[in-house]
Amino acid sequence: MKRHQRRREAKRKGQILLAVAVVISVLIMSVAMLTYATSVTHGRFQFQPYVEISSAIGADFGRALLRILARVTQEYNYTSDINIARATANRMFTNWVLVANSAFSARGAVIRPAWTTSEVQPPKTLYGYNYSGRSVYNLTKLYWYRPQSMSAIGASVSIEIPSMGFFGFRNSFLFLLNVTIDVPSINVDKKGGTVSFRLIVLREDEEPIFDLTATNILVRTFDPTASTSETGWKPATVVGLKYEGQGSYVVTFRPQLRVAQEASSYWNYYYKYLCVTVSDSRGIMVEAYSYSGIEFEADERSGIPFSAGGRHAQYVLEVLSNSTTLWFGKGLDQPTSPPVPPVPKSQLWVQTYVSAEGWKDTPAQVETWEQGQRFPSLEQIGIPSRFLERSRLVFVLDFPPSVDELRYRITWQSDCDYHPTGEIAAIEADNNIRVNNGYYIATVLSADDPAAWQNFTLRLQVGTFWADYWLFGYDSAEIDGALLIPRKVPYGRWAGFEGPVRSVVFRRSSAVIDRLYRSTTNEEALHEMALFFPRDESYFYWQMTVTWKQPFQLSNRFMRMFAVTATPGIDFGSLVESDGVNIINGSFAGRLMMHRDLRFNEGEDYGHWSAVYCNGFGASMFLPESTLVELGSFGEDQLWAWTSNTSERVMEFDMMYFRTPSVQFTVDPYDPVTGRGAGWLYEGGIADVPYPSDTLWRQYPDAPAMLLSTAVDIPRVYHRMFLDGCSPSLTSAKSI
Amino acid sequence: MRRGRSRGGQIRIIEAILSAAIIVVSITIGIGLMKTPSPLSSRRTEDVSRFAYSLLFSLAEAETFDRVMYANGSLVPNWEEQMKVMIGSLLPSNMFFNMTVYNCTVNYGLVEEVVINSCPISNAANPEVFRESPAVAGAHITYTTRRLSILRVHLSLTWSDQP
Numbered sequence: 099m100k101r102h103q104r105r106r107e108a109k110r111k112g113q114i115l116l117a118v119a120v121v122i123s124v125l126i127m128s129v130a131m132l133t134y135a136t137s138v139t140h141g142r143f144q145f146q147p148y149v150e151i152s153s154a155i156g157a158d159f160g161r162a163l164l165r166i167l168a169r170v171t172q173e174y175n176y177t178s179d180i181n182i183a184r185a186t187a188n189r190m191f192t193n194w195v196l197v198a199n200s201a202f203s204a205r206g207a208v209i210r211p212a213w214t215t216s217e218v219q220p221p222k223t224l225y226g227y228n229y230s231g232r233s234v235y236n237l238t239k240l241y242w243y244r245p246q247s248m249s250a251i252g253a254s255v256s257i258e259i260p261s262m263g264f265f266g267f268r269n270s271f272l273f274l275l276n277v278t279i280d281v282p283s284i285n286v287d288k289k290g291g292t293v294s295f296r297l298i299v300l301r302e303d304e305e306p307i308f309d310l311t312a313t314n315i316l317v318r319t320f321d322p323t324a325s326t327s328e329t330g331w332k333p334a335t336v337v338g339l340k341y342e343g344q345g346s347y348v349v350t351f352r353p354q355l356r357v358a359q360e361a362s363s364y365w366n367y368y369y370k371y372l373c374v375t376v377s378d379s380r381g382i383m384v385e386a387y388s389y390s391g392i393e394f395e396a397d398e399r400s401g402i403p404f405s406a407g408g409r410h411a412q413y414v415l416e417v418l419s420n421s422t423t424l425w426f427g428k429g430l431d432q433p434t435s436p437p438v439p440p441v442p443k444s445q446l447w448v449q450t451y452v453s454a455e456g457w458k459d460t461p462a463q464v465e466t467w468e469q470g471q472r473f474p475s476l477e478q479i480g481i482p483s484r485f486l487e488r489s490r491l492v493f494v495l496d497f498p499p500s501v502d503e504l505r506y507r508i509t510w511q512s513d514c515d516y517h518p519t520g521e522i523a524a525i526e527a528d529n530n531i532r533v534n535n536g537y538y539i540a541t542v543l544s545a546d547d548p549a550a551w552q553n554f555t556l557r558l559q560v561g562t563f564w565a566d567y568w569l570f571g572y573d574s575a576e577i578d579g580a581l582l583i584p585r586k587v588p589y590g591r592w593a594g595f596e597g598p599v600r601s602v603v604f605r606r607s608s609a610v611i612d613r614l615y616r617s618t619t620n621e622e623a624l625h626e627m628a629l630f631f632p633r634d635e636s637y638f639y640w641q642m643t644v645t646w647k648q649p650f651q652l653s654n655r656f657m658r659m660f661a662v663t664a665t666p667g668i669d670f671g672s673l674v675e676s677d678g679v680n681i682i683n684g685s686f687a688g689r690l691m692m693h694r695d696l697r698f699n700e701g702e703d704y705g706h707w708s709a710v711y712c713n714g715f716g717a718s719m720f721l722p723e724s725t726l727v728e729l730g731s732f733g734e735d736q737l738w739a740w741t742s743n744t745s746e747r748v749m750e751f752d753m754m755y756f757r758t759p760s761v762q763f764t765v766d767p768y769d770p771v772t773g774r775g776a777g778w779l780y781e782g783g784i785a786d787v788p789y790p791s792d793t794l795w796r797q798y799p800d801a802p803a804m805l806l807s808t809a810v811d812i813p814r815v816y817h818r819m820f821l822d823g824c825s826p827s828l829t830s831a832k833s834i
Numbered sequence: 835m836r837r838g839r840s841r842g843g844q845i846r847i848i849e850a851i852l853s854a855a856i857i858v859v860s861i862t863i864g865i866g867l868m869k870t871p872s873p874l875s876s877r878r879t880e881d882v883s884r885f886a887y888s889l890l891f892s893l894a895e896a897e898t899f900d901r902v903m904y905a906n907g908s909l910v911p912n913w914e915e916q917m918k919v920m921i922g923s924l925l926p927s928n929m930f931f932n933m934t935v936y937n938c939t940v941n942y943g944l945v946e947e948v949v950i951n952s953c954p955i956s957n958a959a960n961p962e963v964f965r966e967s968p969a970v971a972g973a974h975i976t977y978t979t980r981r982l983s984i985l986r987v988h989l990s991l992t993w994s995d996q997p
Binding site for chain 2: 121122126129147150155157158161162166168192193194196197198200201381
């Protein structure tokens, strides 16, 4: 019984404890929920301006992006240097992030921006030109210089304000200006003297821009009558702007032509080549062109017989702003061609069509020449700038063996971040300028001290062989029984630049060294010389103008145009073209002898080329017709060949042969000496079969003229590249 | 048997005290948190603060800071007066404002702010009104100008209950 009672009592106590525990738990839970609900209600009553703060940050972020894009486009348009513009953009973006974080830090805002990548235009074909897909990345992207061009910027910003319980806000922005020249709509009104075209201007989300005025649009057109000292691309006057809705405008303009009455080619041909720059009310700019490139077709006319495995004929072409194409300093025959637009030089791009490979990139470089395109210049090296009247686009036109028709394109990259491989750089030089073109090493003597003068202008070295070329010299003298021929030679420091296609070394100076007195004078001649060393080629070429500064007397009339001396100490032979027949002089004894001289035999009998050679090395000289005419202007010209007592074989083209006894000559300041020529190095050869002809080549018992030589083929074939009548011609030119 | 009954009573007393304590604490906390803001000092401040932001957004959207402050890349002389007139025309007559414009620059990664208004941009004759007012609402935004200067614009508003 007692046992039963104890059990009932214990059971009742347990029930009470359980009930108390449940009640307390419910109470605690109720209090917790009440506290939470109170807190939430309190938060709702408390004003937290996170919407305003995030809106303020987002709005100014978008505004900053627009400003940055406007600045980038303006700066790039002004400098042609995307790196400067991009650096500005990045700096401003960073500054904005720092300032915004600082400005809203008191509110506890954390701002995290990010660059975004988005496609703004899929690949497409427009007016026959293929556009690859366009994307925005790296903050800003500029796709200019096409009929459809755009500037764009894209980024996002994430905002968190932990103190207000505000998380996960992210806003993405994309701003752009898209300009399209409706190329088929370009229409000329010859009678009214105007040109019109349709222009479509859109912003992001293909929203039309409808508030443009004439001041927002700059149209530049090419004036074919422009002088050589002015840019052919001139701003036109917009005389009409009509908005047609959907972002479409009809622009009517009047071109600026220097000689209006001679501008028929403009109204018939050049009117369709437009450069249009649009700047919208946000300050964003876009530059568009009505064409995307120029395609040429060239014919090889040298008649060089290419056999299988033969060497290519590689011409270094130079294209000016008006598309005039030069080779070896002379314009090629060409049809009227679309002008090269004033794009930044870095955007230009050359491609050649090779049947097996399709369009293939061709190395190119853009040089700056002086106003009038007469002489190279060191200006603008390393400074981005536009392709204008002083620019030359230089590239190699490489005719493979058995190919005599070649198509090539000059285009301009649309992506403004394009960086060409290999740009022009000035050649650093102390006394001498050295150029390694991949085939030879050229050393051009450049010293201020007359004592440092050497007996040549430039030396070309291939392995252990070298050839010394001399450019111009005049007067002669005798000292201690030795002759100084020439007595006076151009002198002064050279400058130069090099690029992926060629190196150019040039000098304009009045300094002339008098070898008789080891002194210099600046009173006699102004000489301008430019030497061109194409990369990986075995040739170089030159151009020269010497202007007499006043009439003065030569003590003994003598004038040399171009000469070559081969490596001393080795027996060399000589080759001369004579009326199409090769006169060959083979191996000789290393002693003093006169091979050809107008005083002793028919030295005036020569042609376009000559060469000195041995077995393993040859150095030739090529002269075009115009230089031969200049050589013969006094009627005293000759091809002189001589071996010195140190066994140097010398050959030279003289305008006036050396006289004994001396005969004075007064130079004429109105009769400058101009010339062009080339030198070509090759493997030489051997000679055989004596050829007795004292009139053409003086006979020596141990050095007879030779009839046959294996060294004749290269100069006989390749000198044709340098003949004016054999230059390539351009048979067609069209815009693409 | 007597010892057991006495122990049970003590436990119940302790339970009652604990329960009461919990309820008191909960109610105290709840009352504290549920204190509603006074309409004058908070509710209206909130509205005015929103209004200040809205006003700054409108000015920024209309590029007012570019148009009023700058011409040809330089600060317009006496631009503060123009700004004062413009803001004054947008506010009710019993509202006082004070705007401060800072030019923010970054030097070696540090943000420096320089006040560029050479005189107060305010319609309050007595600047003490902002100090003495029981409720002042403020808002600030950043504004990037067309010349890529970054401004921080602070606007303080207060009001007088007397029309």
